[in-house]
Amino acid sequence: MPERLLTRAQLLLLFLVLTAGLASGLALFTSASRIVELLQKASTGIFLPILLSLVAAFLLEPVVSLLERNGLGRSKSIFLVFFLAASTLYLGVQLMNPHWQEMWKSLQSDLPRYIGKGVQLLKDVQANIHDHLPFVSEYDLPGKGKAFANRLIADLFAATTGSALKIGGLVLMVPLFTFFFLRDGQKIIRFSVGLSPNRHYEMVHDLVHLISRQLSHFVRGRILEAIIVGLVVWAGLAQTDIRYAPLLGLFAGITNLVPYLGPLVGMVPGLVIALVDLGMGGQFWWIVVVYLLIAQVIVDNFILIPVLISHFSNLHPLWVVLAIVMGGKLYGVVGMIIGVPVASIIKISLIEIRQYRRTFALPGSSHDLE
C-alpha cells in the first residue's frame, strides 16, 4: 500500500513542482523588491518638479481660463500665458541680476560673521540663564546651534552651486509638466474618475470636483499670501539700513508657507543681521515691528488669511509640528516646507468627504434611521 501512494516518478514530479514553485516564488519576491527599488530610484528626482509644476498649474489656471473665455483656444492661451510668464521672469532676472550677484558674493563672506555673532549671542544668553538659574545643567547650546547653522549653509551652497544639473533639469521639466497639467489636467482627472465602477461613479465624480476646487483655492491662497508677506517684509526692511532686505523678504515669504513656526523661523536671520550690523537701536525695534506687527498681525492675520484662506484648512498646531517633523524626515528642508500644505490637503479632502456624507445621508449610513 505505502509504495502505491507515491511512485518514484510521482515523487520526482512532486519534487520538481515544489522546487519550481519555490524558485519562482523566490524569483517573484526578489524581482518584486527589485521593481520597487527601481521605481524608487526612478522617481527620486521627479517628486519636486511634479510638485512645483502642479503649484504653477494651479497658479496659472485662472489666467488661462480668462483667456479661454475670451475665445482663444486652450493650447493657444497656455502658450500665451507661458510667454507672458517667461518674459516677466526674464525681465525680473535682468533687472535684478547685477544686484543679486553682488549680494551673493558679499553674503558668502558675511555669513560666517553673522553666524559667529549669533553663536556669541546664544552664549551670552546661556551665561545669563546660568547666572540666574545655576541648577540648569551645562548644555552645549551654542555649539549645537553653530553646527546646525554650518550644516544648513553647507547644504545651501551645495544645492545651489554643486548641482547645477538638478536646477537645469527643473528648468526644463517644470514648464513642460506645467504645460501638460494645464492642457490635459481635466482629461487626466476625467479618465481616472472614469475608471471607478458604475455604482460609485457619480459620487466619485462629484467628490473629485469638490476637492479639486477647494485645493486650487487653498494652493492659490497660500502662494499669494506668501508672496504678499514677502513683499511687505522687503518693503518694511528697505526703510532701514539693513542689508539683504530682498533676500530676507524672500526667506520670510517662503517660511510663511508653514503656519505658526514659519514666521518665527523667518524672523531669525533678519533679527541676527540687524543685531550684528545695526545694534540694539531704534532700527532694530522697527525691524521687529515690521516682522511681527506689520507683516504677521496686520497684513497676514487681519487681511490676508480671512480673505484668501478658508478657515477649515487650518490645522491644529500639533498636526503642524508633526507634519514638519515627518516632512523633514522624508525630504529634508523642502519636506519641512511642503509637509504642512500636504497635511492641509489631506485634511481638506477628508473634510469634503465627511461633509458630503453628512449633507447626503449616504446609502448604508441612513438605513437604521428609518
Added chain:
Amino acid sequence: MNPLWSNIFRKKPEEESLAYFLGTIPLFSDLKNRDLHFLESIVHQRHYDAGEVIFTEGDPGTGLYLVRSGKVSIYNHDAYGKRCSLVQLVQGDFFGETTLAAPANRAASARTTEQCELIGLFRADMEEISKKYPMIANKILVGLARLLSERLHLAAQQLNKAQAQGPPDQDGEVRKDA
C-alpha cells in the same frame, strides 16, 4: 470601389455620432451643431450590464442620465419594503434631471433591465462650463427650466384634479360640515 477601401474611408454616419443623439433630446433642442459637439466632450459615456443598479433612493444626486441604448427601470419601495416599478425608460429618455441644478437626494431608484449605454451629465461639469462657456450652459439650463416648469404645471393640474375629486367619504363629511 474596392470594399476594403470603402470600409477604411467610410466616415461614421452622422446618425451614429453621440452629438446627433444628443441633438434628438428635447432638453438640448436649443443647442446648435457646434454646441452639440462641444457637449460631447462634457458628458460621460457609461456602459452598464443588465440588472445593474444605477442609483438607489436617497443617494446623493448630482445630475441626469440619458438612455442611449437599452432599458432602464425606475422604481421605489413602498411602506412594506416591496419594490414597485414606476416607469420603464427606453432609448432617448432621460431621468434624474431634478438634481442637475441643485443638490438633492434621489427620489427613486434606477436599475438597468438589459445591457445599457447611458450618457451622464453632472452638476460639476455644468458649473465648469457655466464659467467658461456661459452661452452653452445657458441654453442647456433654459431647456432644463422649460422642461421642469412644464412638468410642474402638469403636476399642479393633476393635483387640482385630484383635490376636486377628493377621497369620497372623508371629503363628503367635510363638505357637510362646511
